[in-house]
Amino acid sequence: MITAAWTLLFAVLGFAAGTLHVASLARNVRMLTDGGSALSTVGLLVLRFVVSGLVLVSAVHYGPLPLLAALGGWHLARSRGLRAERAS
Numbered sequence: 001m002i003t004a005a006w007t008l009l010f011a012v013l014g015f016a017a018g019t020l021h022v023a024s025l026a027r028n029v030r031m032l033t034d035g036g037s038a039l040s041t042v043g044l045l046v047l048r049f050v051v052s053g054l055v056l057v058s059a060v061h062y063g064p065l066p067l068l069a070a071l072g073g074w075h076l077a078r079s080r081g082l083r084a085e086r087a088s
Contacts, residue, residue: 003062007069010059014070017055018077024048026085 024044031041052074059070 003065006062006066010055010062010066011069011073013055014059014073015077016073017052017070018074019081021048021052021074022078022081022085026081 025048028041028044028048030036031044055070055074056067059067
C-alpha cells in the first residue's frame with residue numbers, strides 16, 4: 001500500500017515537473033529570440049533542470065515503480081505541452 005501511495009505521489013510530481021519544464025522551455029525560447037536578459041535566461045534554464053532532476057532523483061530512492069511513475073508523468077506533461085504549443 002505504501003508503494004502505491006509513493007507511486008501515485010511521484011506520478012503527480014513528475015507531471016508537475018514536466019509541466020513546469022515545458023512551460024519554462026517555451027519561455028526560455030521566447031527570451032532568447034526576443035533579446036531577454038542573459039542572466040535570467042540561464043537562471044530559468046538551470047531552474048528547469050534542477051526541478052526535474054530533484055523529482056527524478058527523489059523518486060529513485062523509493063524504488064523503480066515511483067521512478068517509472070515520475071518519468072511517465074513527466075513524459076505525459078511534455079507530450080501534452082508540445083501538442084498545445086503546436087496547436088497555437
